[in-house]
Amino acid sequence: xxxxxxxxxxxxxxxxxxxxxxxxxxxxxxxxxxxxxxxxxxxxxxxxxxxxxxxxxxxxxxxxxxxxxxxxxxxxxxxxxxxxxxxxxxxxxxxxxxxxxxxxxxxxxxxxxxxxxxxxxxxxxxxxxxxxxxxxxxxxxxxxxxxxxxxxxxxxxxxxxxxxxxxxxxxxxxxxxxxxxxxxxxxxxxxxxxxxxxxxxxxxxxxxxxxxxxxxxxxxxxxxxxxxxxxxxxxxxxxxxxxxxxxxxxxxxxxxxxxxxxxxxxxxxxxxxxxxxxxxxxxxxxx
Numbered sequence: 001x002x003x004x005x006x007x008x009x010x011x012x013x014x015x016x017x018x019x020x021x022x023x024x025x026x027x028x029x030x031x032x033x034x035x036x037x038x039x040x041x042x043x044x045x046x047x048x049x050x051x052x053x054x055x056x057x058x059x060x061x062x063x064x065x066x067x068x069x070x071x072x073x074x075x076x077x078x079x080x081x082x083x084x085x086x087x088x089x090x091x092x093x094x095x096x097x098x099x100x101x102x103x104x105x106x107x108x109x110x111x112x113x114x115x116x117x118x119x120x121x122x123x124x125x126x127x128x129x130x131x132x133x134x135x136x137x138x139x140x141x142x143x144x145x146x147x148x149x150x151x152x153x154x155x156x157x158x159x160x161x162x163x164x165x166x167x168x169x170x171x172x173x174x175x176x177x178x179x180x181x182x183x184x185x186x187x188x189x190x191x192x193x194x195x196x197x198x199x200x201x202x203x204x205x206x207x208x209x210x211x212x213x214x215x216x217x218x219x220x221x222x223x224x225x226x227x228x229x230x231x232x233x234x235x236x237x238x239x240x241x242x243x244x245x246x247x248x249x250x251x252x253x254x255x256x257x258x259x260x261x262x263x264x265x266x267x268x269x270x271x272x273x274x275x276x277x278x279x280x281x282x283x284x285x286x287x
Contacts, residue, residue, distance in 0.1 A: 007042040010072075014039060014052055017071050018106040021056060021078070025067065031109035032057035036099040044181045046203050049154050052076040055096075057083055057111035083114035090115070093122030095129060095165070098177045120174050129166035131250075133159055133223060138249035138258070141216060141234065145243045149212050150203070156219050157199040163226055164188045164196065192222060220256065229256045236273050 015035065022030040037053035038044040052071065058080050067078040081089070090097035097119035105112070140155035164184050168177065178187040181200055185193050195218060202215065216234050224231040229251055237244060237258065244260040245268065251257065258273040259281070272279045 007045055007047060010047060011039060011042055011045060014071055014074070014076075015104055015106050018052075018054060018076070021054075021107070024069070025056065025078075025080070029058040029060060029062070030056055030107070031059055031111040032105070033107040034100065034112075035104040035106060036096075036102070040102045040104045041180060046154075047074065049150055049203050050074075053099075054078045055086075056080045057086065059111070061085075083111045086115060087117045090117035090119055093120055093125035095125055095132075098174075098179055101177075101179045118174075119177065121169050121172050121177070126166065126169050129162055129169055130227065132162040133166060133227070134249040134251065134256070136162060137219060137223060138247045140219070141237070141249070141258070142244065142247040144209075144212060144216060145237070145247070147209075149207055149209060152212055153199065153202045153207060153215070156215055157196075157203055159219060159223070160192060160196045160199060163223060164192055167192075167226060189226075192226070195219075195222060224256050227251070227256075228254070230254055230275065232256045232258055232274055236276060236278065239278070240271070 018033050018035060021033050032055075034055045034057075035052065036055060038046070038050045039052040044050075052074055054076060056078055059082065061082055062080040065080050067076075067080075069076040069078060097117070100119075136155045136159035140152045140159060143149075143152035143155060161181075161184060164187060165178060167189070168187050176187070178184045181196075185197060188196055199215065202211070213234065220231060220233060223229070232255060237247075237260065240260070240262055241264070242262045244262050246261040248259040249256065250259070252274070255274050260271050260273060261268050262271065263269075270281050272281045
C-alpha cells in the first residue's frame with residue numbers, strides 16, 4: 001500500500017498524463033478532460049485496486065465512446081460524450097451527475113461552461129443504482145471463483161457503495177447525495193456503515209479466501225435484506241459440478257437470482273440459480 005503522500009504524487013502524474021489525452025485520442029475534438037470517482041481524491045484511491053475514471057467532452061458525437069488505457073499498471077477508463085449528451089444524462093438523473101461533486105479538471109477548452117443541468121434524483125437514478133448493486137455483486141462472486149481476491153473485494157465494496165447510495169436516493173434529497181467514502185459512511189444505516197468500513201480496510205490489504213467468502217455471504221445477506229429480496233446464497237454455487245466462468249446477479253419475482261456459465265464435456269452450460277433450484281437455460285441475460 002502506498003503512503004498517503006505517494007498516492008498524491010501518483011495522482012499528480014495521472015493528471016499530467018491525462019492532460020495529454022488530445023494527442024492520444026482526437027486532438028481537434030477534445031475540449032475537456034475531467035477525472036472523477038476515487039482518483040479525484042487521494043483518501044479513496046487505492047493503488048493497484050482503484051481504476052481512474054475519466055470523462056472526456058468532445059465537440060462532435062464520437063465514433064468511439066470508450067478507451068481503456070494503462071498508466072503505470074493502473075487502468076484508466078475513458079468515456080467520451082458531447083456537452084449536449086452529458087446535459088441530457090444529468091437531466092435524466094444519471095448517477096454520473098453527482099460524481100462531479102469531487103472532480104479534477106485536467107484540461108478545459110470551454111466545454112464545461114456548456115454544462116448547465118444540475119444533478120437530481122429521479123426514478124431513473126433509483127433504478128440504475130439498484131441494478132448496479134447486483135451487477136457488482138455478480139462480478140465479485142465471479143472474481144472469487146477466478147481466484148482474484150483483491151478484485152472480488154473491490155466489487156463487494158462497489159456493491160455496498162451502490163446500496164448505500166440507492167437507499168439514500170429514496171429520500172429524494174439531491175443536495176446530500178453521498179459521493180466520497182466519508183460521506184457514504186455518514187449516510188449509511190449502522191449495519192451497512194459498519195460493513196462498508198470493513199470492506200474499505202479489506203481493499204487496502206491482503207486477504208485470504210475464507211475471509212472473502214464470509215464477506216460475500218454477508219454482502220448477500222445485507223443486499224437481500226435491504227432490497228426486500230428472497231435469498232439465493234453462495235452455497236448453491238458450490239453444488240455445481242465445476243466453477244462458474246461467469247456470474248450475473250439480478251432480481252426476479254422478488255428473488256435474488258444468479259445466472260451462471262459452467263464448463264462441461266459438451267462446452268458451456270448456462271444455469272439459473274434461485275433459492276435451492278438449479279435450472280438449465282439458454283440465456284444468461286437479466287431483464
